[in-house]
Amino acid sequence: MHFVVGFSLVGILLFALLSFVLVFLSVRTFLRQFILTELRKVYDSSLFQNEPYLKKESNDLDFELFLSKVKSFAESKHHEIEQLHNRDDFRTEFMGDVSHELKTPLFTAQGYLLTVLEGNMEDKKLEKKYLRRTEKSLNRLNSIVKDLDTLAKLETGMKLSQESFNIVQCVREVMDMLEYSAEKKDIFLEFKESYEYPIMVQADKKKIEQVLTNLIQNSINYGKLGGTTSVSFSSHSLHRLLVEIQDDGMGIDPESLPRLFERFYRADKSRSREHGGSGLGLAIVKHILEAHDQEVFVQSTPNQGSNFSFTLNKAG
Numbered sequence: 001m002h003f004v005v006g007f008s009l010v011g012i013l014l015f016a017l018l019s020f021v022l023v024f025l026s027v028r029t030f031l032r033q034f035i036l037t038e039l040r041k042v043y044d045s046s047l048f049q050n051e052p053y054l055k056k057e058s059n060d061l062d063f064e065l066f067l068s069k070v071k072s073f074a075e076s077k078h079h080e081i082e083q084l085h086n087r088d089d090f091r092t093e094f095m096g097d098v099s100h101e102l103k104t105p106l107f108t109a110q111g112y113l114l115t116v117l118e119g120n121m122e123d124k125k126l127e128k129k130y131l132r133r134t135e136k137s138l139n140r141l142n143s144i145v146k147d148l149d150t151l152a153k154l155e156t157g158m159k160l161s162q163e164s165f166n167i168v169q170c171v172r173e174v175m176d177m178l179e180y181s182a183e184k185k186d187i188f189l190e191f192k193e194s195y196e197y198p199i200m201v202q203a204d205k206k207k208i209e210q211v212l213t214n215l216i217q218n219s220i221n222y223g224k225l226g227g228t229t230s231v232s233f234s235s236h237s238l239h240r241l242l243v244e245i246q247d248d249g250m251g252i253d254p255e256s257l258p259r260l261f262e263r264f265y266r267a268d269k270s271r272s273r274e275h276g277g278s279g280l281g282l283a284i285v286k287h288i289l290e291a292h293d294q295e296v297f298v299q300s301t302p303n304q305g306s307n308f309s310f311t312l313n314k315a316g
Contacts (some may be wrong), residue, residue, distance in 0.1 A: 192232035200315035
């Protein structure tokens with residue numbers, strides 16, 4: 001009797017074990033087929049096309065290689081998402097800067113005009129002074145809008161009109177244009193050496209004129225009364241020329257140098273307001289030179305002056 005009961009228990013256990021094995025194998029086969037089917041869908045998409053981890057003509061599947069590919073793909077997408085977040089943060093910060101820069105001269109001009117329009121000012125000299133300040137604010141506002149438009153065009157793609165031209169003559173023309181601005185601060189514009197012969201370069205002349213205008217005007221703005229701004233040329237390499245704009249002005253703190261070419265960044269905010277400008281001049285310089293595949297450099301010592309330089313391709 002005990003033997004029959006014992007035999008029955010062993011039979012039940014064997015049957016249960018056999019059933020478990022059959023169910024396990026069936027589930028395993030089903031899951032394998034299900035995973036393979038789903039992976040084929042991924043394979044058939046453009047996402048992992050032509051990858052070797054899954055062969056259409058067989059059921060061979062390299063899980064390790066597949067997981068490695070998926071991990072690499074996920075990491076790349078994570079990096080792209082981070083870049084999009086950074087761009088969005090940059091866009092938000094930039095729009096805030098633009099709003100602030102536009103409001104400052106606008107509200108200033110509005111305040112002066114409202115004071116004059118109220119008609120309570122008996123002092124004509126003071127009224128004239130307010131109107132001059134209004135004009136100055138509106139000129140700054142116009143400068144910001146103009147430079148924003150220029151920067152937007154540069155960032156959406158710049159078409160360069162490459163030509164061979166004399167950089168010495170180009171600098172002379174820019175100096176003549178900025179002569180009045182320099183005279184107001186008694187700043188002398190000069191060539192550091194005598195250049196009797198043409199120095200030919202290959203670039204977009206109008207764009208390089210804008211680079212020179214921005215750098216020399218910047219030097220005048222932050223130069224000292226009775227100071228000097230000089231331009232010189234030297235060979236940077238066999239095929240490149242180095243153009244240098246040097247002054248003996250207020251200089252720039254070392255901490256500010258890495259951010260100097262950022263939009264709206266001002267090394268000295270108080271003096272920047274005094275001198276006006278859009279805060280975009282150096283950012284425009286950087287964009288133009290990068291479009292030419294050229295480099296721009298800056299060296300400066302506080303209270304001693306600054307040296308801005310950039311490269312250009314030599315003609316011929």
